Amino acid sequence: MTEPKPYPTAPVELPLRLEPDPEPTAGCDVCLALDSQRTEARMRGDLSKVSDLNVEIRRHAHGS
Template sequence: MRTTRDRAVKPITYAQPPVELPLRTDSEPVPAAGCGVCAALAAQRREARLEGDGSVVSDCNVELRNHPHPGEST
């Protein structure tokens, strides 16, 4: 049995409803002009899309969104 700070908590032993995550509807990130890292990620994303690997496409999008460039505000 797990516990919280003050009381014991019974483990869940029955089915729970599925967790529903929102569908991301914003556009894909655009690679920054002249950035080799962004160009490589865009190429990898393109190949993954052709192969039907949505997980890698999503990973590349995250990396492109988070990749810093000089002069950008965070």
């Protein structure tokens, strides 16, 4: 009898995406506040929060 494999297939390797942080829109108070929060999160080492704030800045409608 053969030994069972612990995993049915090889692991999937995803590429590391190193996109630059989005720039806040000039004159947008919401973007500036998010950018400030992002800076504070980065100083604390909370890179998960930095990523969350990057998404918020990218998705923010900038008042439109």
